[in-house]
Amino acid sequence: MELSDIELILLWQKGEELAFEAIYKRYAVQLLSIAYQKVGERDIAEDIVQEVFITLFRNKEAADSISSLFAYLYVTLKNKILDAYRRDVLQRKYLHHVNTSFVDERDNSPYFQIETRDLEKKLEFEIERLPPQCGKVFKLSRQKHLSNKEIALQLGISENTVEQHMRKALRILRGNLLYYDKSMMLLLVMLHTHLN
Structure with a gap:
């Protein structure tokens, strides 16, 4: 029963x-x-x-x-x-802000350079904290600029698994950096080609 x-x-x-x-x-x-x-x-x-x-x-x-x-x-x-909808709307707003204003705000001032380095370090730190396989896939895609097919062949996994790892990595990074306003912008600038 x-x-x-x-x-x-x-x-x-x-x-x-x-x-x-x-x-x-x-x-x-x-x-x-x-x-x-x-x-x-x-x-x-x-x-x-x-x-x-x-x-x-x-x-x-x-x-x-x-x-x-x-x-x-x-x-x-x-x-x-x-x-989830609210997060998506927020991320779209960030993307819009990045596309319309962030690039124009960049300058060569020491303050901006220090701030940018700090944000990059935060991003690198979060990348290193990704689950091992997830981190490997992310680095091969974003840093080595390999295609999903190339990553799949190199790691001996399917392209679908590569895509799942990338989505998971992006979700984790967005979540961990959501509280850093400009960190989020920097992340979106770095990942812009992947997201579109």
Whole structure:
């Protein structure tokens, strides 16, 4: 007999991790379908659904107070999708700002040169913190200017895997540098050809 959502939640709270896995299996495909319809990119949809379940996992102690698990997951999914849209709009605004004004603001003043070096160091630091394979792919693409096909051949992986690593790298870097206004601009300048 199939357990109800609340029975699974109570088992999970008692330490049965397989109960959380059962909740995931019960709703992940449905949530992924909804997310994919809204964002149109499978990898982004998968990331959003993963964030939904991370939110549930972090709310473990209070999960037994959820009256409808699907409603909870659906509302969380909707909020995560809205967050993704906001990030995308913000990034587009940065790109627009970079394209229209940042280049014109550049000068040869010592202050600007020091600031630029500082931003480049921050970016290099974040690149070094990328997951190993992700970092390799990113460096071969951005620093060695290899095509996805060339990277795939060199690392013995598929072109699709190369693309996934690049998207992941860009997502991590954007997230880690989002709080640095000009760092974000510098990142977008460096990655502009990849993003377009």
